Amino acid sequence: MNRNKRDAVIIILICNAILISLLEMVVPVPIPVPGVKLGLANIITILAIAxxxxxxxxxxxxxxxxxxALLSKGITVLPFSLAGGILSALIMWLVYTKLPHLFSIKGISVIGAVAHNTAQVTMASLILREAVMLYYLPMLLIFAVVTGLIxxxxxxxxVQEINKRGIFP
Amino acid sequence: MNIPMFKTGDKILIVSILIIAVFFIGWRSFGVGRDQQLTAVITQNGKLLKQINLNNLQAAESIDINQPLHQVILAEKGRIRFSESDCPNKICVKTGWLTKAGDRAVCIPSKVVISVVGQNQKMDTVSY
Structure with missing residues (x-):
């Protein structure tokens, strides 16, 4: 892939990730646990990794x-989304490149969702200076498996469709 | 449209995460007894703001917090909740009533935590 095409792909993926994240906030999640969301932007991260x-x-x-963060909830949520986003991207990249024989993309996505939730809860505990938020973790892990699978x-x-059509040589 | 099967690692991963999570949830609710003295502990920034014995409460009591944003905590006999908050997501308000030992409501923007502790349970929140 030449440089111009790569830059274009990056920009398209960023725009899609932003749009998906914003759309996701409009759709209510019918689950009474605070902090649970589908994490559809994870799809874009996986496409980028692939x-x-x-x-x-x-x-x-x-x-x-x-x-x-700037467009929606304000700068206060930035440490949370950055911690979750970066950690899950790093771990998913590691698993995708080092252990592709063990995990399919579904498994990688579950790992990413779990890493994302763990990072956010840890961040919340650090900000509150109390381990109180770790209390939510088991519940969040169950939802991470479900949303990660979706x-x-x-x-x-x-990824299959993109490969089949040969969009990225 | 054919969805590929799971690989071995996927299955082991999913099953083990679910087992761990269910184990911890079960362990936590198992350790909580009934009919005990309930105390609500309100902290901000890790520092104690107020401690209320929920069993002895006769009239409803409301606690106003004005720093860094306006919030109202409402305590009644046997239960406590965030009733108003100026924070953006209102997750603390949506958490609703806390009624048993181990229940918690957290507001990240104001760093206020309400935790309900039982008599035979020390404040060892670290163990979670």
Whole structure:
């Protein structure tokens, strides 16, 4: 992939990630546990990991977090989304490149969702200076498996389709 | 549209996460007894703001917090909640009533935490 095409792909993915994140906030989640969401932007992170390198993936994740925070809930949520986004991207990249024989994209997505929740809860505990938030973790882990499977399945189908059409040589 | 099967690692991963999570939730609710003295502990920034014995409460009591944003905490006999908050997501208000030992409501923007502790349970929140 030449440089111009790569830049264009990065920009398209960032824009899509922002749009998906914002749309997701409009859709209510029928689950009475605070902090649970589908995490559809995870799909974009997985596409970036599958077709670009680590640096481009991190650029996409960081820019998406900053812009979404500015456009929606304000700068206070930025440490949370950055911690979750960066940690899950790093771990998913590691698993995708080092252990592809063990995990499919669905498994990688679940790992990403779990890493995301763990990072956010740890961040909340650090900010509150109390381990209180770790109390939510088991509940969040169960939802991470469910949401990870949903976004993972979508990602896997998307990656297959992109490969089939030969969009990225 | 064919959805590919799970690989071995996927299955092991999903099952083990679910087992761990269910184990911790079960362990936590198992350790909580009934009919005990309930005390609500309100902290901000890790520092104690107020401690209320929920069993002895006769009339409803409301606690106003004005720093860094306006919040109202409402305590009644046996239960306590955030009733108003100026924070953006209102997750603390949506958490609703806290009625048993181990229940917690947290407001991240104001760093206020309400935790309900039982008599035979020390404030060892760290163990979670």
């Amino acid at each position: 077709f670009l390198d680590l640096k481009d993936t991190l650029i996409i994740v960081i820019l998406r977090c900053i812009i979404v 976004t993972g399945t979508i990602s896997q189908l998307t």
